[in-house]
Amino acid sequence: MPAASPRPRPTLRDVAATAGVSKSLVSLALRGDPGVSESTRDRILAVAEQVGYRPSLSARTLKQGRSMLLGVVISSLENPYHTEIVASVEDAAEQVGLSVVLAHGSRDRGRLADRVQQLGDLGVDGLVVVSSWVPDEVLTAAARRLPVVMVGRTADPVAGVDSVTNDDEQGAALVVDHLVGRGYERIAHVTSSTRPAGLARRRGYEDAMRRAGLGGHVRVAAPDAVDGLLDDGYRAVFARNDVEACDVLDRALDRGLRVPDDVAVVGYDDTLLARRVRPALTTVQQQREVMGARAVALLTGRLGGRSDDVHEVLEPRLVVRASG
Amino acid sequence: MPAASPRPRPTLRDVAATAGVSKSLVSLALRGDPGVSESTRDRILAVAEQVGYRPSLSARTLKQGRSMLLGVVISSLENPYHTEIVASVEDAAEQVGLSVVLAHGSRDRGRLADRVQQLGDLGVDGLVVVSSWVPDEVLTAAARRLPVVMVGRTADPVAGVDSVTNDDEQGAALVVDHLVGRGYERIAHVTSSTRPAGLARRRGYEDAMRRAGLGGHVRVAAPDAVDGLLDDGYRAVFARNDVEACDVLDRALDRGLRVPDDVAVVGYDDTLLARRVRPALTTVQQQREVMGARAVALLTGRLGGRSDDVHEVLEPRLVVRASG
DNA sequence: CTGAAAGCGCTTACAG
DNA sequence: CTGAAAGCGCTTACAG
Known part of the structure; x- marks a missing residue:
């Protein structure tokens, strides 16, 4: 079926001509200016509707200086x-x-x-x-x-x-304190990021570990190098975000480990992913x-x-x- | 630190005034019109850069009729x-x-x-x-x-x-034929969608089942009602998309079933999810x-x-x- | 209550 | 090679 090809859109001028009034009146009527009589406004609105008028945002933006x-x-x-x-x-x-x-x-x-x-x-x-x-x-x-x-x-x-x-440092500290509270000592951090947020979370992890007297267990690895941590007896892993926590989860499960019984995994961000994954992820929620x-x-x-x-x-x- | 608050952006007119030429010349120079001498263009470009000139897209769009x-x-x-x-x-x-x-x-x-x-x-x-x-x-x-x-x-x-x-019907048929080829007969379809693509996939599933002589096994369920299928001995599930296939996967794993040994699960769309999930999802890739x-x-x-x-x-x- | 006029920042014939 | 002028579609004082 042949379609109507796009034609030049009707402008304020077209509406004004059809309605038999001036452009400015149309403009005022369209945005409900109280200075336009109701009957006039209704007539103009009807015409605008009928000819399919839509305001041009570029024209408006140009004139008003805001979009x-x-x-x-x-x-x-x-x-x-x-x-x-x-x-x-x-x-x-x-x-x-x-x-x-x-x-x-x-x-x-x-x-x-x-x-x-x-x-x-x-x-x-x-x-x-x-x-x-x-x-x-x-x-x-x-x-x-x-x-x-x-x-x-x-x-x-x-x-x-x-x-x-x-507060990424504080978020990381929440995780460490939580895991420490559950009796973990060998808590590792997994991160692939050199971005500011990632660095701050890492710093938060390290500081919190030291505060908990676990400075000797501080250990940082890349997500794909997590096997080393597990081999070294780390049984809790805090990942810099949910996505990397899921990577850790997969790797642990692939090795036949049970989560959290054999290894605890915690993420950051509380994305949909955290809820979707099995087991569901303990994580840090930003507001x-x-x-x-x-x-x-x-x-x-x-x-x-x-x-x-x-x-x-x-x-x-x-x-x-x-x-x- | 106090910041420079946004000031009115410089316009073509400002560039022209600073460079000591007309607006039109600036416009031509900026888009590299061959009618502008190289030295003039260079000077104008330098001025534009220096005053931080950026063209207004709304003005350009308004004038040119395209954005x-x-x-x-x-x-x-x-x-x-x-x-x-x-x-x-x-x-x-x-x-x-x-x-x-x-x-x-x-x-x-x-x-x-x-x-x-x-x-x-x-x-x-x-x-x-x-x-x-x-x-x-x-x-x-x-x-x-x-x-x-x-x-x-x-x-x-x-x-x-x-x-x-x-071709959603064909995609669904690819899945059914694949599963039939692996010896499955009780192949169920899981869908929560009444959208056109979902309906087409369902139709494709039903037709392919019939063509394979498995019309008697045609069975459609919602993702959250998949337990019934498993109870009834269905050992292959084709979900309308990857997201719902993951739901099925979770439910099956929660019941202690192994995938694909106990039940095969297939999705549609080949999203990142399909690769991320464990086991990775067999799925249909659109181009x-x-x-x-x-x-x-x-x-x-x-x-x-x-x-x-x-x-x-x-x-x-x-x-x-x-x-x- | 209504209309004529100016102008937002650009581009584009048109003259020189 | 360069400039003066018109106009894109709108909004907004300004007159009546």
Whole structure:
């Protein structure tokens, strides 16, 4: 069946002509300005509907200097932690009438930097960055033209960029203390990350072990080198995130070990994965809902004129499930 | 540290004034028009760089009538199949110089319809819809103002909308034939879906069972009602997608069954999940890379003037792993 | 209650 | 090789 090919969209001018009024009147009627009589408004709305009028956001953005759009950049769509943060940002954005446009960078620094630029060029009113892979200078440059808030850890504060993050050191300490409380002493840490959050969790692990008098048992390995830990009698493993905890889980189960009877495994992030996997994962929950809400609040604060940088740190919570 | 608060971005006019030339010359220089002398261009580029000039996409879109943006709408960020399709669309889009903006609808029909509208209002040059939840009338309406291609199955062809999908019936038949070849007769189907793709897979399963002379064993259950199947001696389960196959896997393992020795489990989609899970999932692979490329090709075809609807159907392939 | 006019930042013929 | 001018679709004072 032959389809109607897209024709030039009707504009305000078309609606005005059809309704026999001026463009400005249509514009006022469309957004419900009280200065337009009800009967006129109804007639104009009917015509707009009938001709299939839709406002051009680029025209509106150009004129108004704001788009009511909020850009969100994430490293990759594959990481459930990131996509779950996005959802919480969107919910918060919707509350204040902002729509979210999402872009991701497939874990590639250059592509991520491009996405940040693109969203800025597109005219979003603010940017939420959920990725530690965007170079600092790109963030700083972006912050010169629009409010930017970083969700998650950076190595150092980035000038002009607000942030909201969880206390990774404390999260790691929660895990260690929990395992120590259950009588474990040989507690190993598994990580493949050199990103700021990963490093902070590692630091938190090491510090907590020392505080517990277990400094001698501190041991860090890569996820694929976990066999050595098990051979050395480590019976509790804290992984830097849920994904790597699942890798450890698989490896342990492949070796015929029972979890948590033979080895306890703990993750970080409390992603859907943590609930899906068997046994379900003990993990650390960041306050995702709160993070999204705070990120949007920081953005609107900037839009409202604030010019000093704000860095919020939220407290993580331990979620105990079957794995350890 | 006090941050530079965002100031009005420099415009073409600012660059022109600083460089001491006209706006039009700057515009031409910036996009490398051969009519601008090299020395002039270099000087202008240097000034643009120095003042931090970035073009306004809304102004450009308004003027040119195209944005070089491609909108992608997905149901939800949680479904790995959908996000993996997005990646393939993006790769293909990048080839032809289009940038992707992504929106999702949290599985909510109303929200999805909003997103489709919003992307249209934003001025994207085409729309790829990776969700069967968008109402037909919304798709039709969208197709009146811009090219729309549906990736995945709809119940019936939607007027004005191109599509690319895999042959779900054939995919289901591949699974049944594979299991029959391994000697299974009591092969059940697990599905929770009333969406077109789910229904097609179910139909494919039933037809293939009949063709194999196993019509008497046809049995369909919900994922959470799989216990009945196992009790009734079904030792092979074909789930409508990888996610539900994992649910079945968990249930079987929880009952102490070994997979695939006691029960074979097969999924559909070949998502990352299929590789991650233990035992790794036998599943059906849609040609994701090809789907993204075809979707973009259909879009550019429309932009090039084609007006008849095109529906492409790709052949799925069986991927045999450990689970069945 | 309604209309004419200016202008957002760009691009693109059109003159020189 | 370069500049003045029009116009994309909107919104917003400003007059009436």
